[in-house]
Amino acid sequence: MKASTPSLILFFATSALVVLFKLLNYDTLVLCGKSIIIPSLFIYYLVSNNYKLSGLKAVVFLLLFIRDIFTTLNINKSAMGSFICVLIVYILLLYFALKDFKYLKFKFRDNIFIVILILTIGTICYSVLNLKLENLELDFSLYVVFGIILSVLSIVSIINYNKNGSYAFFNAMLMCICFIITDIFFVLYKFYFYNYVFILTSIITQFLSYFFLVNYFIEKDKVIEDLSDY
Numbered sequence: 197m198k199a200s201t202p203s204l205i206l207f208f209a210t211s212a213l214v215v216l217f218k219l220l221n222y223d224t225l226v227l228c229g230k231s232i233i234i235p236s237l238f239i240y241y242l243v244s245n246n247y248k249l250s251g252l253k254a255v256v257f258l259l260l261f262i263r264d265i266f267t268t269l270n271i272n273k274s275a276m277g278s279f280i281c282v283l284i285v286y287i288l289l290l291y292f293a294l295k296d297f298k299y300l301k302f303k304f305r306d307n308i309f310i311v312i313l314i315l316t317i318g319t320i321c322y323s324v325l326n327l328k329l330e331n332l333e334l335d336f337s338l339y340v341v342f343g344i345i346l347s348v349l350s351i352v353s354i355i356n357y358n359k360n361g362s363y364a365f366f367n368a369m370l371m372c373i374c375f376i377i378t379d380i381f382f383v384l385y386k387f388y389f390y391n392y393v394f395i396l397t398s399i400i401t402q403f404l405s406y407f408f409l410v411n412y413f414i415e416k417d418k419v420i421e422d423l424s425d426y
Contacts, residue, residue: 200243207236211403215396233403234261241410245417252288253413259285260406275333279342286345286375289409292416293352293368300359309358313351317376321347324380329387342379350376364415367408374405 214229238257242249263281266274302310321343325336332339350372357365378401385394 198244200240203236203240203243207233207240207403207407210236211400214403215399218395218399219392230264230267231261233406234264237406237410241413244414248417252291256285256288256409279334279338283342283345286342286349289371290345290349290352293349293356296356296360296365297352300356302359306359310351310355313354317347317350320376320380324383327383327388329383332387339383346372346375346379362415362419364412364419367412367415371405371408371412374401374408377401378405 210229210232214226214233217223217225217229234257238261241253241257259281263278263285266278266281325340325343329336353365353368353372357369378398381394381398381401385391385398
């Protein structure tokens with residue numbers, strides 16, 4: 197068994213328990229479970245990466261952990277706190293994605309794929325924001341900014357995978373898809389129509405997005421380490 201395996205098992209076991217506790221309305225246990233999710237993945241990343249950690253990636257883990265605490269505790273200003281945490285995470289991930297994107301070389305036929313992708317992601321974003329949402333916790337313009345940044349991140353990540361096809365970019369693409377699904381169903385059950393299916397879908401895809409995020413970091417670090425050996 198690899199040294200990182202126990203923490204990965206802990207992540208999946210805790211994720212499954214959190215979903216079960218949510219179904220049973222055991223909010224206290226949900227809080228306890230969520231407090232373990234990011235730390236277990238952080239340990240998994242750290243061990244898998246030989247205990248090497250950059251400052252920006254550490255900030256990503258910290259903000260995701262704080263975001264989960266804000267969301268679960270539902271304390272005063274938790275909506276703004278959670279929003280800021282996730283927004284900064286998306287901006288940092290967009291920074292990582294753009295660093296890879298700038299080295300890509302495009303052909304004319306790539307333009308068709310990019311246009312279709314932009315229209316698809318843009319339509320999804322517009323459709324969600326165009327719903328008759330009720331009792332918004334923040335100013336609507338903030339959600340628009342949030343949607344635009346997530347859309348750009350998703351577009352860049354998918355293009356990176358389409359052009360490169362590496363396992364790292366594959367995880368980044370799946371991460372963004374999970375981000376989109378998570379946020380769509382969060383908006384649906386939070387501000388449109390309360391439904392347990394929406395809640396569970398949002399929670400499950402959120403945990404999956406964390407898993408793909410860590411895999412993306414690990415694979416990218418492997419590439420950087422390989423290049424440094426030359």
